Amino acid sequence: MSPQPDLLYSEEEEALRAAVRDLLTDHCGPADVLARVESDAPHDLSLWKSLADGMGLAGLLVPEELGGHGATHREAAVVLEELGRAVAPVPYLASAVVATEALLESGDAELLGRLASGRAIGVLAVGLHLAPGADFPVVDVEDGLLSGELTAVADAAAADVLLVPARDGDLYAVAAADAVVTPQTSLDLTRPVATVTLTGAPARRLGPAAPAVRRALRAGAGLLASEQLGLAERTLTDTVGYLKERRQFNRPVGGFQALKHRLAQLWLDVVHLRAAARGAADALATGADAELAVAVAQSFAAPVAVRTAEEALQLHGGLGMTWEHPVHLYLKRAKADSIAYGTAGAHRDAVAALVDLQAP
Amino acid sequence: MIVDAAELRRRTAELLAAHPPAETGRQAFLEARFDAGLAWVHYPEGLGGLGAPRTLQAVVDAELEAASAPDNDPRRIGIGLGMAAPTILAYGTEEQKRRFLRPLWTGEEVWCQLFSEPGAGSDLAALGTRAVRQDDGDWVVDGQKVWTSSAHLARWAILIARTDPDVPKHAGITYFVCDMTDPGVEVRPLRQITGEAEFNEVFLTGVRIPDSRRLGEVGDGWRVAQTTLMNERVSIGGMRLPREGGMIGPVARTWRERPELRTPDLHQRLVGLWVEAEVARLTAERLRQQLAAGQPGYEGSGMKLAFARLNQEISGLEVELRGEEGLLYDDWTMRRPELVDFTGRDAGYRYLRSKGNSIEGGTSEVLLNIVAERVLGLPAEPRTDKDVAWKDLAR
Known part of the structure; x- marks a missing residue:
């Protein structure tokens, strides 16, 4: 039998979780998030500063000699669990994971250092829906200047630097100030997407685009499972708590067996999601079987996160339909996450190819 | 040292x-x-x-x-190793431990479990098999037990019986070791939907049990039985499987070897189940790592639920995948197998046998209640029988 992945959390990882949760409890409650997404600046950049600058979490995946913390995907996954629990509107996955992985592949030390320190927010300018290995759109390049339009780019509105694949097969860095970023009205208010329009924008060539994009999207897909885990766990916990309090027919609603069984089933799903998400994080950290571990986790995670959020809404009754109650923030994030970095179906196709279960 | x-x-x-x-x-x-x-x-x-x-x-x-x-061929003596032994260790007298544990472990003496009854399934504590104390202090047992694996091979049984019908159901139960060679013990095979008889019905008629074969105090049998049942769940949760090690293995092999059977619909369902089986395997592995690290693993209560459903869905898919062959069955001959192999024989057998996975060792419905109440802390089911003497319960 091949060696088993380490699926537990170390003491250091639990300490990291506690620190992030404390910060989010104080600064990223449901009312804060709702107020933030209704404002003109949906990203919470002061929270981002605390996470990136204050706690040094933007550089977890970057080696120390490049200005990072030399940690692994296991620690980044724990941060993402907590950010998912809070549906925090910060560009952590986009900048500290996806853009960072692209730069690790293309080997740009200067830009990596800026992202790792949190001084700059980087965004890989491809649609959030792209699966690892999928074809990605490119912009035109002429005399080193980029022109073209890219859509559904997550967190682009918060970016300082855009990483843009061009028609010549290379990846370029473009200052956000040299691009026009137009927010799109997004289903997920906490991770809004935007179009990026380039008109003869100056750019710096980084290296071949395809391997950088593939690596970036694989890490994004793999660690997204941890965000989905945090989201599902929080949603379930809140729903269980509510159903213990809410009384109808002179008893707590949570005492009705039809609801108990649904909640127990969701708990079981979340337990499974934890194993899948830890499996993917550990595989990305060690490199062992990472492609399959990520595809398995993403085949499994989205349906669980969406189902948990949908059940949470239903079990909150009319309250769940109100704008005021935060359950919709979780539902919208869960549904958008089910498309992000490839749908479950796209990842199942990847699993089938990897384990030799060929289509007819 | x-x-x-x-x-x-x-x-x-x-x-x-x-x-x-x-x-x-x-x-x-x-x-x-x-x-x-x-x-x-x-x-x-x-x-x-x-x-x-x-x-x-x-x-x-x-x-x-x-x-x-x-x-010691642990699969053949699973009930002894997994259920009887920990209970004897926890509640047995020194003499009982010395008498029973060595031949139990070596497999010289096979054990079975006399718990469930026709009228006491999920509500095990309602059991009605009576043990009546005699003037000499020994016990005489009358009643019927059911779903007893290995009863026809067993030398000994762990038995729970009602010793006091005048108190509420949980309080009037006592735990015994029953000699399966006693002339009052009659074992009849119970044929299942697979055609086989893994299980038995066991009729107890005037079975004499010396008081020295009582485990724990009189009336404390329910608590003693919790040790047995807890260990059953730990052994279910502690499995370690390689990838494709469970029910998904045979159907994945069939898929690879028989391209003519493939359809797009079956492919979608197969890959979905493959993913679920792999995640369930990781979940069991994570539970094993938690237990090894001394962390409490509530997940154990859930693993049996997950594997029951998966086994049923996967084996059901396999019968369908086989098309014309799925119309056939390997053999309906009545047998009394020594070992149960969930993944053995052909797809039809696996499909039928796995139906039992959501019933044996606690139904999935009861396990969902346990998760909801003990893990999530949701209100318990209404208990109308808690303060009623067993003899006054409706039946």
Whole structure:
């Protein structure tokens, strides 16, 4: 039998979780998030500063000699669990994971250092829906200047630097100030997407685009499972708590067996999601079987996160339909996450190819 | 002294030197292993163990396997090892431990479990098999038990019976060791939908049990039985499987070997189930790692639920995948197998046998209640029988 992945959390990882949760409890409650997404600046950049600058979490995946913390995907996954629990509107996955992985592949030390320190927010300018290995759109390049339009780019509105694949097969860095970023009205208010329009924008060539994009999207897909885990766990916990309090027919609603069984089933799903998400994080950290571990986790995670959020809404009754109650923030994030970095179906196709279960 | 891995290796080498497996009879070797404390190292000295951490058993097992030493065929004596032994260890008298544990572990004596009854399934505590105390202090037992695996092979049974019908159901139960060779014990095979009879009905008529074979106090049998049932769940949760190690293995192999059977619909469903099986495997592995690290693993309560559903869906898909062959069945002959193999025989057998997975060892419905109440802390089901004497319950 091949060696088993380490699926537990170390003491250091639990300490990291506690620190992030404390910060989010104080600064990223449901009312804060709702107020933030209704404002003109949906990203919470002061929270981002605390996470990136204050706690040094933007550089977890970057080696120390490049200005990072030399940690692994296991620690980044724990941060993402907590950010998912809070549906925090910060560009952590986009900048500290996806853009960072692209730069690790293309080997740009200067830009990596800026992202790792949190001084700059980087965004890989491809649609959030792209699966690892999928074809990605490119912009035109002429005399080193980029022109073209890219859509559904997550967190682009918060970016300082855009990483843009061009028609010549290379990846370029473009200052956000040299691009026009137009927010799109997004289903997920906490991770809004935007179009990026380039008109003869100056750019710096980084290296071949395809391997950088593939690596970036694989890490994004793999660690997204941890965000989905945090989201599902929080949603379930809140729903269980509510159903213990809410009384109808002179008893707590949570005492009705039809609801108990649904909640127990969701708990079981979340337990499974934890194993899948830890499996993917550990595989990305060690490199062992990472492609399959990520595809398995993403085949499994989205349906669980969406189902948990949908059940949470239903079990909150009319309250769940109100704008005021935060359950919709979780539902919208869960549904958008089910498309992000490839749908479950796209990842199942990847699993089938990897384990030799060929289509007819 | 502290028994660590090195010490266990030393003792195992000593055992192998004194009783070379190639020249020692199987039973004699197993007895020598038990007496050396290498049977189950976490048991006390003198009872097959050395008081070592349970996780170190793997060290001994690996050394013995490398030396081609015989094992005690744990699947054949699973009820003894997994349920009777921990209960005897926790509640037995010194004399009972000495009498029962050695032949139980070596497999010389097979054990079965006389718990469920026709009228007491999920509501096990409602059981009606009566044990009546005699003037000499011994007990006479009358009643009927059901779903008893290995009853036709067993020398001993763990038995729970009602000793006081005048108190609420949980309070009037006592736990015994029953001699299956007693003339009042009648074992009848119970044929299942697979055609086989893994299980039996057991009729107890005037069975005499000396008081020295009582486990725990009179009236404390429900608490004693919790030890048995808890250990059953731990053993279900502690599995370690390789990828494709469970029910998904045979259907994945069929898919690869038989391209003519493939359709797009079956492909979608198969890959979905493959993913679920792989995640369930990781979940069981995570639980194993938690238990090994001494962390509480509530997940154990859920694993049986997950595997029951998966086994049923996967084997159902396999019957459908086989098309014309799925219309056939390998053999309906009535047999009494010694071992149960969920993934054995053909797809039709696996499909039918796995239907039992959501019933045996606690139905999925009861397990969902347990998760909801004990893990999530949701309100318990209304209990109308809590303060009613057993004899006054409606039945």
